[in-house]
Amino acid sequence: MTAPTTDPADGSGTHRRELLPTATAADVRADLLTRIRARPARPLAALALIVAGVAGGLVIPRALGRVVDLVAEGGHTTSAVTAPVIIVAAACLVQAVFSGWGDALVARCGEEMLADIRESALGRALAVPLERLERSSMGDLVSRVSSDTALLAEAVRSLVPQLVGAVLEIGLTMVALLLLDWRFALAALLAVPLQVWAVRWLMRTSRPVRRAERIAQGELARTVLESVDGAHTVRAFRLVPGRLAAAAHSSRVTRDLALRSTRIGTRFFGRLNVAEWTGLSALLVVGYVLVRTGHVGIGTASAAALYFHRLFDPVNGLLSSFDEVQSAGAAATRVLGLAQLTEALTGEAGTTRTTGATVELRGVGHSYVSGHQVLHGADVRLAAGERVAVVGTTGAGKSTLARLAAGVHRPTEGRVLLGGVPLDAMSAPLLRRTVALVNQETHVFAGSLADDLRLARSDAGESELLAALETVDARDWAQALPQGLATRIGQGGLRLTPVQAQQLALARLVLADPPIAVLDEATAEAGSAGSRVLEAAAERALKGRTALVVAHRLTQAVRADRVLVLADGRIVEHGTHDELVAAGGGYAALWAAWSGARGQGAVPDPA
Template sequence: MSGTPDPRTWRGEAAVDADEAAERLTAGRLGGGSRRLLRELLAPYSGALKLLLLVVVVENAARLSIPYLVKVGIDSGIPPIRTDDDLTPLITVVALVLGATLTQAVARNRFLVMQGLIGQDVLHALRRRVFRHFQALDPQFHDTYTSGRVISRQTSDVDAIYEMLETGFDGLVTAALTLVGTAGILLFLDVELGLVALLCFPFLALLTNWFRKASASSYRVTREKVALVIVHFVESMGGIRAVQAFRREDRNQAIFDDVNDQYRRANLVAFRLVAWFMPGIRLIGNVTIAGVLLYGGYLAYNGDVTVGVLAAFLLYLRQFFEPMMEISQFYNTFQSASAALEKLAGVLEQEPGVPEPTEPTPLGRATGEVRLDHVGFAYVEGRPVLPDLDLVIPAGQTVALVGTTGAGKTTIAKLATRFYDPTSGRVLLDGIDLRELAGDTLRDNVVMVTQENYLFSGSVADNIRFGRPDASLDEVVAAARALGAHEFIEAMPQGYDTEVTNSGGRLSAGQRQLVAFARAFLADPAVLILDEATSSLDIPSERLVQRALRTVLAGRTAVIIAHRLSTVEIADRVLVLEHGRIVEDGSPAELVAGGEGRFAGLHQAWADSLA
């Protein structure tokens, strides 16, 4: 398709995540952060893990004892081999086999129960820690770290670690004990025949090493391709309105088909590796068993080994190759969990850009004076948005910020709410630097309402209570009435108990904005910042809000950022910004009366548009 970007060169952030982790794994290195995170997660369970290891040892010892007991039963308990008719040795061996089987079953049950408890506790703690840390990170982090990556950390990465805890520990310990234990027992039973059996080791080592390297490369490719599939799917569905509005379904489908096919082909490569590895292990195992049977039969025929020893060898060899078959699954699980640990450790090591003070300054109910003292700020180093701003907003004053896009209006709002810290200078509330206030104290006193107000799952009442969860229903209704939202809420199917779904999809943009205003009004902050908060309202809704705003803003400091001059008119003071500097400062009436300033020009253009 002409003009369609080549998906093979189109990469998303999730693919970069997969690349970085896979590169470390391919190189055989696991980052110090992931090792430290794993130690921290498992540290509270050190005693339980030791007991779990003991249970696994007991289980495998019981399992490995059974072929040896079979050997004893054959050599000393079967009547044709014995010179008398005493069945006591055979019955004793059978009883021991049953006891070993029961011990293995009980140990296995205990292992699965303990492993499940430890695994779930570890994952529960990890999910809480990741969620808490993501909430503590500042908006600047979330501006650059996409929501898809956040979701991936909390879901697929945690699931990969769970799979490792669920099957990896068991598979690794069992394989190690089986391989070492079986090799030792074979040599103990008969050194000569044992050495013949262990001739397969070099071939197993070569095949396993090949598979390890090839699967690491294959894993990296499959993780990259699945990341491309996920990123394209999420972006297409997230922007579905734009896709349908511009009739770009065919283009997006073409990209998706290509990345999906790349993912399919990458998986086929991985399946082919397993298709060679599994039969290869089985082939080596069967050839080894045949060789042992041939040579062992010859030794037994000549009386150099007993029939019981030969039978035990054959049973042990069956056990010996079983864990080798599971190594492929374990290795892929280990890679996935290691990559997940790398990414989670990277997030958890991320320091908040607006850290909590070590010794916060106490502040009760603020009066609401906001001061910007020689504040400089830049999103990108060397490109200041606010070069050196001095501004004092007295308590109880309503200030409107006006200016062109990029003038610094929203930046001032973000600094006043401490979504960001200034590059230089100080932002103060009642004379206290915001960096000295605890986060809860600041949020109790300063609230910002934006045009992109998010409504959470739950009832309408729950969403209004968001800023004050202990508010009664009467207080919720009073807040809605004050903002003019009561009528449309009451008209909904269950009134205030109506469930909000799909981020408030059943509400209009104006209705969502009114709910957000009610939420801020109920929180009752000392400073209220409205960032383009009326931009989504239609004319009737705006009129309702205009009447309510005077009540909402009474008795508190307010900062209004708006392009609609109908909203600006209720302000006590207007600041016109240009390139981060205040170029006009006065009441709306004073600035309009001047006739020649920037605000007067904006006001005249607005009046002409109404005409």
């Protein structure tokens, strides 16, 4: 059961694209703290292990300083340096074991949080009304749940452990310098103003570029996806050069922003090198003075120089990661922004419940673009269990009427009520339980046939799956597959025919078992023979349900309880098939043309 993302047949034209919500940095921080507080044991254990590893590493410069003192004093045998060397070896082992263990725990905590974020973001995207998603760029959504989450995953695996370790190592190393002599720490701090200047420059310069780069990547993804999804239309209307030009333009924009980010990073590292040179020069001068005046030994001065040298990697890693942090931060705001979509994944809208299986459209009008009305003043009521067919020429507004009845769109005028409840008062879960839309653009998900069917009802047993397939006359071919219901279909698996794919969608309708069903030309993708098979399958799938059927063939209208005829976005005729034929209006002419062509062996498409 799928819904289309565009409606060119109804004259909607190009929709105004709205970017999906983006969270603020404060939202990201609040979300992170909430997740840490929810499960604090593992983060605290990781912090303790990293502290132990850094502390072990700080022993190394002091032990090497002792070796320098022993050599400078002279008169000692080689055995005198045995103890400091053993200490160095033990400290290296402690640092490696505890730091590695701590980094692994940090990464694991991050992966768990990321999994929760990814599932929440996808759940929100699936729960939000399709109308809201259709107003946005599909590339924007795809880039958030793919490239943005991939960027966050990479940050979790490498960046977060690096940052945590760097912060702890810098802090504890400065404490060690203070313990040696406060003047060493003061000399080392001379590098800080230059580092702060470099970071402020990077943040000011890189942040807008990184944000623009993420948006440009989403636009590029949108352009490619729309071109691929609409390949037939693009070729039919000879739009290939224009689409290629649009993709080339998006690629150039993305490339130029990436190169600009690289240039910014190169200049930033140059500024960090200046800061390192300044700090190390100051510390060597201070060490020289303190040794000459007898305030410290040469071993202590050597240890101070080694401590400062140890700061090069964590400081540079920390400061240079600001560029990656900004990229990850931009990705986090986009992924967590999906949580701001207005429809909740769970819960109901108050205590609202449907009271039946009726469908009512009261004075309904709709426009996709302001000033361009595609449906005008539609008044329709479907009684429980009634089947109504909708016919009309291309662009008459049939698909728009179907989407409004299915709750995919909210009308810009009038009201739609399902089971006596207005759409605006229905939560997303209640809407999904009440009505289902099946159209001609059926998607076959990658996985087993059973998994694809269980998308409609996750707890369905094998017997129930087979019964649903039997209802739509698909059981025989399904059981004839190499592994039966366990056969992998979709991308990377068995390719289903258009008829089989549509039968699969109708079987999902049977499993979901909503009281109301909307079929929007659900047999249009099959040939004449396939259409007859699907019409029979749809007939059985709709049994006992209130149904609105956008008819691809007039045989569907003949079997309906009533027929609505649309023209230019208005209902111009309504009644039973026999009544409309007897009235001699537009439907009668359409029926006469269809019946005559059918007698000659050619059946035209009434839509």
